[in-house]
Amino acid sequence: MKRYFKKVSRLEETSSSTKNNVDSESSKKDELEAILDNLPSDPARRKRILDYDPNIYGQVQRRYLLKGPCQPRNHEFPQTLISGTKRRFVPSWFDEHPEWLEHRIENDAVFCLCCYLFKPHHGDQGGGDKFTCKGFSNWKNKKGLQDHAGSLGSVHNQALLNCQALMNQKQHLESVISRQLESSKHNYYTLLNASIDCVRFLLRQGLAFRGHDESESSNNRGNFLELLEFLAEHNDSVKAVAFENAPRNVQLTSPVIQRDIINAAAVETLNAIMFDMGDAPFYILVDEARDHSVKVLMAVVLRYVDDKGQVIERFVGIQHVKSTDARSLKLAIDELFSRNGLSISNLRGQGYDGAMVNIVGASCKRRDLLREQQQNEVMEALHNDELLSGKRLNQETTLKRPGDTRWGSHYGTLLSIISMFSSTIKLSDMNDRFNKVNSELLVCVASLSPDNLFSAFDKQKLLRLAKFYLRDFSERDVLSLEDKLDIYLNEMRSNSEFSQLKGIGSLAKKLVEIGKHKTHAAVYKLLTLALVSGKSILSYEHCEESTS
Structure with a gap:
């Protein structure tokens, strides 16, 4: 059963490694989301922005801005004795500075969210550390809030502009890069879909892809390139990303790309066939074919009944075989089963047309019986001194196939029939028995x-x-x-x-x-x-x- 289970290939190992990388990236993403979801709102519990991983500064800053400054408007603010007079924070000040003013209940002080997120280290400019670390609590001097804001070019206003730019996605660098990537991805998918459409059309029509001269000056660059050019001329979205409008390394027109798309189409087609067939019993039909180089090929068709009760015959591929004898075909069929995940337990029959060219036929059992019969006759002839023994004499033989053009091969075929006449007659009797059983089955089916x-x-x-x-x-x-x-x-x-x-x-x-x-x-x-x-x-x- 080992031949029906695939060994882990290097490609699968690479896929496994890729999966591990994806899992690692997913874990990092989950960890980042956990950090962002648990950012403290109370300024007393925050850690410095510089203490976060530099790679997530932008995400942390944006999340704080989305949460907004800590403004406990319904809190009962305590009174503090300042210069002999009791003073306290006034909640209406939140309305005067809604974007940045926040209050820390723990030590009854106010802070600046924008400066916490973006203020550089410029000494005491903008109030020093009062509005980022120590806190401002001189309720007698409300003007201190205005002094912190300062003029147009103040540190605070620069930090405020940075906050506004960060929240403005059109100006944010990450957003710009993201839009560029999305645009490139969209262009790539547009061109890829156009190339796939051309490949599907040519495959469906059974047409050649390549041309004799595919240079830009050629009048006929081959069916694939000509069809893609025709599609671009009649579709502005394709024209905008094809040929000279596409990057030189992403034109998707090379023969390698064409073969990749063809192979992907073949895999998807086979997967669709196997999915449709499921675990249904099936019959395999094998026929012999030859290419232009006269190489022997095995064409395979599967027949099954789908879930609608319809008899389906699907061509599943052509495979090169060394010869059309039973052993070669068996190995090729085993490989086909293994590659497509077919179970031999669902196989209910085999049909061979030109694929079995000698009388041994599709049955290994008949081949073995013929070999055994021939060996017994050779041993008996040697025992009766009817055959000479010696080196390279009395080698195992079989019926020879007559050649297509050489008449001398027909003479060899006749000699092989004469030498194996009795064995051939026995096998013919077996064929007659097989035909009788098959006929009985046909009558039963009727x-x-x-x-x-x-x-x-x-x-x-x-x-x-x-x-x-x-x-x-x-x-x-x-x-x-x-x-x-x-x-x-x-x-x-x-x-x-x-x-x-x-x-x-x-x-x-x-x-x-x-x-x-x-x-x-x-x-x-x-x-x-x-x-x-x-x-x-x-x-x-x-x-x-x-x-x-």
Whole structure:
């Protein structure tokens, strides 16, 4: 089973490292939010701005400004004896200086929020440390508040301007940078979406991407570049970010970028197919193909029944194989299963067209039987002195495939048939047996047909069909299926929804459409297995297990 589980690759390790970095950044963000949420409002409990991490100065300052100065308007301010007269802070002074004046209840003194956040160290200018650390409490001298504010160029007013600039997001440096990043990101996504649209169109139409001459002076730069240029000419937002209007390193037109988008499209398409198929039983169809370099390729199609009862066939890829013998194809199919997370337990059959070019066919069991038969005949011939023994003599052989152009290869094929005639005859008998079993299965499947009010229905044949699918129907399931088939038939013949159906495909869709696939789950499972298997219902090994 190791081949069905992927080992952790370097890419996955990199992804894991990236995830750890993301987690670390998320942790730092949470820590910052905790600091900002717990900033003390009371000036007596605040620590100096310089004591915070320099990287978060701006966030701390902005959060304090959003909270506003500490102004306990409803507090009963105490009286203090000053020059023989009792004086106290007057709450209306908050209205005269709403942006910066704040009061510390603990020592009955006022402070300046703006200077706390932005005042530089300029000695006693602006009142020294009175309005930032010590506090001002000379209630007799209200003019001291005006003196602190000072003239237009005072330290206090500069700090006030800094506060206003910080709260004005359009002027804030961080906001400017953020807007630039958002603009660059928007331009990038616009161009990327345009490139993706071009790739999707060319893939859907099966057209080539590259051109013979893709230089700017070329009259035809290839389908991809020409299509992107056409799109830019008819879309101002794309034109503003494409070709010469895009940075030289972010034009998204290079062949590497095109291949990346194509690969991403292939991955997303396969993921969509696998998601649609889910855990449904499926059938694999394999055919032989060749490219322009005459390399042997394996084309693979998956057939399954979706959740709407519709038979779906999806092409899932072309893969290079060294040869089209059973071993090479098996290894390629194993890799396909592993790469796409397919489970062999859901495989219900295999179909091969040109992919099996010798008589051994898709079955490894038949190949082994042919090899064993041939070895026994060689040993017997050597024992009877009918063959010469020696180096490089009597090597293992198989039926040769005739070449496409060389007539000498046909002669070699005839010689191989002569040398393996008896073994070939035996295998031919096995093929006949396989065809008989397959024919029986087709007759059983015909009993599911809804034509003419299920006139072909035969309960015994359907029970026989269920026995062929040992993975899906246990002996107990087969016994319970007999009664379920009677109930199923009675309901189907009495329901007008099924009176005009033709073929088992329309039957499956109708069952799902009206929700009867859940009521008759066992019969629907049998129906989907028949639809998935198609004409080539089971592999030889499955037939051997079912008929033994």
